[in-house]
Amino acid sequence: MLHPPAETVQEDPDISGQRRGRPPGRIAELAASDGQVFNPEPRIGWLLRSNRLACLPGVSARQFAVLLADHGVPADPSRVSRWETGLVPATLEVVAAYERLIDLDPGGLRGVALFQRRVGTGQLVSASNLAGLRDDPAHLERVLDAVVDGEPDGCAWFELGLAVASVGERMVLPQSLWRSLTNRLVRQVGISVGSAYLGRVEAANLLTTHASARNALAYSIGEMLTEADVPVVTDPMTILQEIDTPQANGLVLRLLDQEQISTRSAAAWAAAVKLGRGHFDEQEAARLEALVMRLARTHGLERGGSFSGLLDLVDVLSPAARAVILNAAGEVRGEPAAQELAPDLQEVTAVLAQVVEEADVDDPMLERLVWLALADPRAEHRFLAVFTLQQSPFRALLARVAGRRIEAHLSGADPVQPELAHRLMVVLSVVGTPAEADLLLRIAEDNSSPLRGMGLIAVAHLPPGASVRRPRLERLLEGPDESLARTAAYCAGMTGDPALRRLMERDDVPLNRRRAAQWWIAHGPAIHEAQAGRRPDRS
Secondary structure (H helix, E strand, O other): OOOOOOOOOOOOOOOOOOOOOOOOEEEOOOOOOOOOOOHHHHHHHHHHHHHHHHHHOOHHHHHHHHHHHOOOOOOOOOHHHHHHOOOOOOHHHHHHHHHHHHHOOOOOOHHHHHHHHHHHOOOOOOOOOOOOOOOHHHHHHHHHHHHHHHOHHHHHHHHHHHHHHHHHHOOOOOOOHHHHHHHHHHHHHEEEEOOHHHHHHHHHHHHHHHHHHHEEEEEEEHHHOOOOOOOOOHHHHHHHHOOHHHOOOOOOOOHOOOOOHHHHHHHHHHHHHHHHHOOOHOOOOOOOHHHHHHHHHOOOOOOOEEEOOOOHEEEOOOHHHHHHHHHHHHHOOOOOHHHHOOHHHHHHHHHHHHHHHHOOOOOHHHHHHHHHHHOOOHHHHHHHHHHHOOOOOOHHHHHHHHHHHHHHHHHHHOOOHHHHHHHHHHHEEEEHHHHHHHHHHHOOOOOOOOOHHHHHHHHHOOOOOOOOOOOOOOHHEEEHHOOHHHHHHHHHHOOOOOHHHHHOOOOOOOHHHHHHHHHHHHHOOEOOOOOOOOOOOOO
């Protein structure tokens, strides 16, 4: 089945191994309940089961239930089956136990679980996330000590977010302390990768459930995004999209009208999510449509960074506004803008078929997630699917297939539609491994490649030591293309490239670039933290 439908039927939910000789169940989507965008639980269960089977191939569900019980999580084969099929939501305590017992990156599965539930249910905090959490004073004191007095990793930030969401307004801290914490967190979110990113960004989203923490977060984000020449805007903006206040809405609209394309593109992402969730009132929505119309007439449907900028926002506007804006953008670009809004589905199907063939498993959920990562019209849902696959045993396989497809595209042997090429590069920027380092370096250094910017971002996100050398960035950092110079600075900052220090000391370089270099020297390089050693390559 290479065109996964919106919802598929659960098949063979009993995967507990209780019946000798019975084949493992195939986990697929379950129907969404009232008020849900989709049911997130089967996707979370699929992550638990696929990692368990891949990392502990000789351990049955019955044996794994014993391991869980030995580590303080009440379990039996029936409960393992229900968690792994999504019939019963796995609490975060259960997900954390899977991380420990399978030896996965701490916080990775829990971060995806919160991400899935937040997008699927439309709720920042669900009962499944808070069930069983401790809120005794001693635990809260340890959590605060780890964050306030130490150098917190993603898990420590995550624990703080959970504690705040669990205790609620009973947690009272001085506003200066909230501000200090959120200033650190917002800056770390922007330079974190993989599980380190998931732990921090979901911690920030959890903090928005507390009035004082939410106010401090909004202030920290606004302060950072309005700094002169701040080089990191996308990730702080993804936190702002979760804050449903007039102040947050107004800041997103102001940033959408900024001159810098990366800021506009990040604000377009946040505005698209806010519009879809009903954050904008009628007056704000009208202002948004008028602003997008003006930007489309001036710039066309530009893309920027890891997603498609105005393309993603236009796709969720009202049909009437969308039609007018597409026509306006087409006049600017001299081509039918609507053709750029979605990849060719036959080409997506071909990529999906390659993943299925190489995975050599009958796995409807894997097919569904790959399809969503490449074909879903909503940028947030594409990213959610890619991050879910990043935390699965199929990460390296997906990166390999995407890399080969991009290589064939760039060589001219088998080109694909530009929008699909862009989305494949987004996938590589999240799931890329050392095996793709050479390809990504070539793209990042290719003066003629339209994918060069995404190549720089993908190189910036590779694990430490993935490449034998850094990309040659000096000419880009000093060159006339402001957008590429900014992306090159991101790559240099995330990889700790000494070229930034040389750039900062040159008087003939524009001041904004020297300021960006100074920011990266102060705050970089990328935060990667633990890299799982036991997650196998499902080749």
